[in-house]
Amino acid sequence: MNNCFGFISLLLFSVLPFTCVAKEYKLILKDHLFYPAEIIVPANTKLKLLIENQDSTPEEFDSFDLNREKVLYPNRRSVIYIGPLSPGRYEFFGEFSPNTARGAVLVEGKTDADN
Amino acid sequence: MLITSLLMSINQLLPVVILLVLLQSLLKLNQRMLIATAFVGLLCSIIYVQSAAWLSQLFDYRGLEFSQMLLCVIVYVASLVSCKQRHLFALLAIVAVMALYLSHYFIYLVGFWHNTDTAKPLLIGTSLGIGICGSFGVLLLFLLHSVRARFGVYPLMLFLAFNASAKLLIALDLASQIDLINITSNYFDWRAVLVENSELGRVLKALVGYEATPSKTALWLYLAAVLVFIGTSIVFTRQFSQKEPS
Numbered sequence: 052m053n054n055c056f057g058f059i060s061l062l063l064f065s066v067l068p069f070t071c072v073a074k075e076y077k078l079i080l081k082d083h084l085f086y087p088a089e090i091i092v093p094a095n096t097k098l099k100l101l102i103e104n105q106d107s108t109p110e111e112f113d114s115f116d117l118n119r120e121k122v123l124y125p126n127r128r129s130v131i132y133i134g135p136l137s138p139g140r141y142e143f144f145g146e147f148s149p150n151t152a153r154g155a156v157l158v159e160g161k162t163d164a165d166n
Numbered sequence: 167m168l169i170t171s172l173l174m175s176i177n178q179l180l181p182v183v184i185l186l187v188l189l190q191s192l193l194k195l196n197q198r199m200l201i202a203t204a205f206v207g208l209l210c211s212i213i214y215v216q217s218a219a220w221l222s223q224l225f226d227y228r229g230l231e232f233s234q235m236l237l238c239v240i241v242y243v244a245s246l247v248s249c250k251q252r253h254l255f256a257l258l259a260i261v262a263v264m265a266l267y268l269s270h271y272f273i274y275l276v277g278f279w280h281n282t283d284t285a286k287p288l289l290i291g292t293s294l295g296i297g298i299c300g301s302f303g304v305l306l307l308f309l310l311h312s313v314r315a316r317f318g319v320y321p322l323m324l325f326l327a328f329n330a331s332a333k334l335l336i337a338l339d340l341a342s343q344i345d346l347i348n349i350t351s352n353y354f355d356w357r358a359v360l361v362e363n364s365e366l367g368r369v370l371k372a373l374v375g376y377e378a379t380p381s382k383t384a385l386w387l388y389l390a391a392v393l394v395f396i397g398t399s400i401v402f403t404r405q406f407s408q409k410e411p412s
Contacts, residue, residue: 061359094351097345108277108281109274109276109277111274112275115362115378115379118342118377118380119339119343120338121230121271122222122273124218124219124222125277127222128227129227130228130344131343132228132343132345133343137353144181146170147170147253147274147277147278148170150170
């Protein structure tokens with residue numbers, strides 16, 4: 052049993068990080084809308100999204116393209132790291148208000164293959 | 167609001183129902199145990215919801231992810247140990263999965279319940295979601311019972327291995343979300359084949375953790391977790407059958 056736990060721990064922590072400083076982008080949720088609705092970011096860069104929910108209701112940041120999901124509590128800040136990403140459009144939305152709270156991360160620049 | 171409530175309730179309830187049915191088919195848990203577990207699970211979810219806003223501000227806004235990662239690991243390990251016919255670990259897995267998923271839905275319910283315009287669609291959407299997940303659970307239960315009767319417990323263990331390993335994928339995404347690990351940027355893109363937010367994509371996600379754009383790290387972790395689960399559960403089953411008089 053101990054071997055089993057040891058192996059699982061090894062699996063989880065073997066991919067531990069060489070963390071680098073991520074560029075910060077601020078996102079505001081107000082009246083169930085994301086501001087700005089589109090964020091233009093460079094390719095192959097790690098990003099830190101600082102999201103402030105200014106609504107009185109909670110929201111869930113969700114993105115199938117980015118594999119991210121996080122509850123945004125009313126009048127609180129949340130942080131989500133994304134990337135490094137290849138050029139393209141990565142959509143996100145508020146799961147509690149999917150018709151209004153929508154946005155996208157537009158990744159621009161050269162890929163590693165282009166360099 | 168009605169559609170959102172329906173989708174939210176299905177998204178959050180289906181993974182709970184699937185694990186519950188899987189463990190029930192595998193371990194034949196008795197009804198009293200299940201009712202007590204459901205009650206404890208609901209209580210844990212409510213406590214988790216109450217503390218979630220405070221928790222989210224801890225560790226440089228990373229507290230919620232840490233707690234969710236812990237719950238994911240508990241689900242995986244407890245599901246694995248339950249293959250040794252340890253009923254308590256199966257119940258622990260159910261409580262952890264309830265706290266992980268139902269807390270999301272409770273946050274949604276609590277957030278919008280006070281609004282008179284949204285209360286009715288919330289109630290209807292939730293009722294429909296519970297009905298759909300209940301029907302799905304009953305059908306799955308009959309399917310798994312017939313599979314067990316025909317092929318034995320190993321196909322169920324394989325299914326449980328995929329289902330439980332999917333929780334480690336969630337933990338991996340959460341770890342990446344808070345910059346705890348670096349995941350490879352080389353994503354596979356299967357969105358042209360099956361998008362995650364389609365009906366089948368959502369069901370497959372709840373059943374076996376389907377992701378349309380997984381990273382290589384995620385695939386390797388998933389594969390390793392499934393293999394460890396299968397290997398260990400086979401050892402556990404043989405140990406148990408040797409102890410049990412035939």
